Amino acid sequence: MLKQWNGTEKPSDEVLTARLQTAREKLARQQMQLKEMKLPVLVLVEGWGTSGKGSSIGKIIKGIDPRFFKVASMEEPTIEELRKPFLYRHFVKIPEAGKFQFLDSGWMDEVVEAKLHQDLSEEDYKNRIDSIKRFERQLTDNGYLVMKFFLHISRKEQQKRIENLQKNKDAKWRVGKKDKWQNAHYDKCLDVYDSYLEDTNMPSAPWYIIDAKSRKWTELQILETLTQGIEIALNNHALSVPLLQNVFPLVPMPKLSDIPLDTATIDDETYKIQLKQLQRRLGELHNRLYRKKVPVIIAYEGWDAAGKGGNIKRLTEALDPRGYEVHPIASPEPHEKARHYLWRFWNRMPKDGHIAIFDRTWYGRVMVERLEGFCSENDWMRAYNEMNEFEKELYDWGAVIIKFWVQIDKDTQLKRFTDRQNTPEKQWKITDEDWRNREKWDQYEEAVNEMIQKTSTVYAPWYILESVDKKYARIKALQIVVNALEQSLK
């Protein structure tokens, strides 16, 4: 793309000024429509050093109400960020519905820098590209407008700018090592940038090359393209998206109704012995994975009153509190609801070496959100693939991912509900909502069956915990976790 690019013809100053005025007014009008339509806009500004990325953003935001946008500059990843999955620091920056997020460089910069300095093998680079394409597609599929600009200048122009800045005492600091290195290796950089743009140029989130030879002209090109993109996105409200086929290997799963529950029991004596043994072993493994920096994600889903809480407790009892966190997941807060539904989970990703336990998870999308109509059919049908992709991202980062479905039958639930209702100190545990959900048992069962069929990948499989006998379920959970950690620490 960049290599074929033959520049633009800059209009006369008069025309430029007039068009700038028009474009600015258009953007000012659009910000209100975006707000109303709840459309989030992510504007990624990449480009050569000294091409004016920051100053262009600075000019464009002048016309936007400060409540409606944020700007972030890409810095070197912090030590903390380096311990998170590659996409983490980018995903957490996505805008809220109805708002702009401007990024002065983002994931492109990170990847091309690594490629230029041979920090990424060909294969790792390819994986990064796949991650980025999935990330951007997940955003656009979920109603985000993603506008990607690359500010282009020639080697000569860059050299001139560097020299001019260096001559100026007050601006000198603005020339970084990176700018000089780029200029000295311009052709090499051009190659790498060009293939990156080609590789990530998707029709739903295409690249726009901006001829950055003059400031005003740069601003105008960005403004005109941006407002055009917004106009189109506003037209495309409530769009459905083609469902993609799962491409990840799956583990075959039984139907819930085929799982025998009565025989899954353990006697008290064995329980006590095994619990002690397994917890001791888990504690040891926790230390080892902390040192080896293996991140662990344990996801719990299951029927109300199935015994998730007690099960989680038997895990955490064995863990060093500095090395794990339990995330109880309730309905999303307004600021969470205003973003991609995976955002609040990306935000809760542990550092490597740490364990994150989720008491209810992102799978709410294909259970409660599906059945209560909190999202469209297209949304939840697409979600199976989005979750497999999400977990693939975590797996590629090095995470151990364990997903538990805590299973009981309908009668057992009734018994436990009634017990809770009749026991004063347990009454807080039972709500009207629990009873309402219970009425939809069959629909939930169908949804759960579909979920475990479609999202039990080899790298993030589901495990059924038969929990009519809660003790049996606890021992089984501990065994599975211990086994998985032993495997990963081999």
Add this chain to the structure above:
Amino acid sequence: MLKQWNGTEKPSDEVLTARLQTAREKLARQQMQLKEMKLPVLVLVEGWGTSGKGSSIGKIIKGIDPRFFKVASMEEPTIEELRKPFLYRHFVKIPEAGKFQFLDSGWMDEVVEAKLHQDLSEEDYKNRIDSIKRFERQLTDNGYLVMKFFLHISRKEQQKRIENLQKNKDAKWRVGKKDKWQNAHYDKCLDVYDSYLEDTNMPSAPWYIIDAKSRKWTELQILETLTQGIEIALNNHALSVPLLQNVFPLVPMPKLSDIPLDTATIDDETYKIQLKQLQRRLGELHNRLYRKKVPVIIAYEGWDAAGKGGNIKRLTEALDPRGYEVHPIASPEPHEKARHYLWRFWNRMPKDGHIAIFDRTWYGRVMVERLEGFCSENDWMRAYNEMNEFEKELYDWGAVIIKFWVQIDKDTQLKRFTDRQNTPEKQWKITDEDWRNREKWDQYEEAVNEMIQKTSTVYAPWYILESVDKKYARIKALQIVVNALEQSLK
């Protein structure tokens, strides 16, 4: 994709039969909705030899009204087709609005076969992939549903099928050389198929891998995916599409109002001499390009009464009638209107060595269709890029592309209109529509300026023919054609 694929679990016969019933009924209902919503559906069935492509299509169409679908089998290209652009034989097969087109193999087969047998260099392969991605994107951008299936079987399964067919006297003929070759080179084929699927797996036209181990199961997978795709596409009616940036190098063009017309004249004597010389030269070149199999496309656009007809005549006078065709382009016929707007032009592509002259062209999209509201704003704004891509396809095929804008001023048009009105034998040449168009002169001028700015690529530039003096315009046209042909025959 294929390589990661780990198959599916085939449901029990009972479940299979029930789901088949449901899916068939759904498709039967959908065909009426498709008809009503005018949605065209292209179903591409690719896959291994003996995987059951043809028989699957055969079963699926049983539920569709024969008026609503067509089936085409990919054959070896005819000699005639080999003389057309690569996409020609595929583009002409796209369905009408509201109808299905099933393809038993298509462009994938053609490209992977060529790659497998080393008939395509790496670079040519990459170009083919780009062409295909643009082709499919142009279809989906213009409201087509494109469903792509790959029928997958293992080497063993294929071998078994080949052996069984060969044992059976009546079925023996169905095993082709190609099937056996594939089976003997299964891994090599798998590699090539896998990269093709990866390379062309776009979110708007994704690949679906079908586990073709059993006939019924194959049919069900296709049916369920197809009906799901249709459901989503029906929801997405009147969708807008992001505008892509032009990636092809452009020639800067003047504004129409900046082109001096008065000084562009020629005296009769010079005209006669030059006309004769140029026509003789053009005749010679026509013979040479016929022998060298260079295709030539000459496109005429211009104001009403600008003198297109007479200009074209001076070209054709010099040509051997067996080697050229003039295509007068009027409003599209109903069967043309029911397809992608470029379809009728793809259909009129010359064979190599031949000249096609278009009297009005595909640029109607950004002039009359734009100004009369025959297409949406998103449609015509997207069209500049679509035309550059279209012409790039022709250029890559080897075509010489010359585009003329025949320019006069408003007064000259008035004079010619009045003259036509007052001269009985010329009255047929002037209609009420001409007068109506004239009232929109300024809007047309703006549209034409935008058009020539945005679509004057280095490989298919616009030339302005100053035609207040028609003779001057004729000589200029002849000179440009002669020069371009000489260049290409060097």
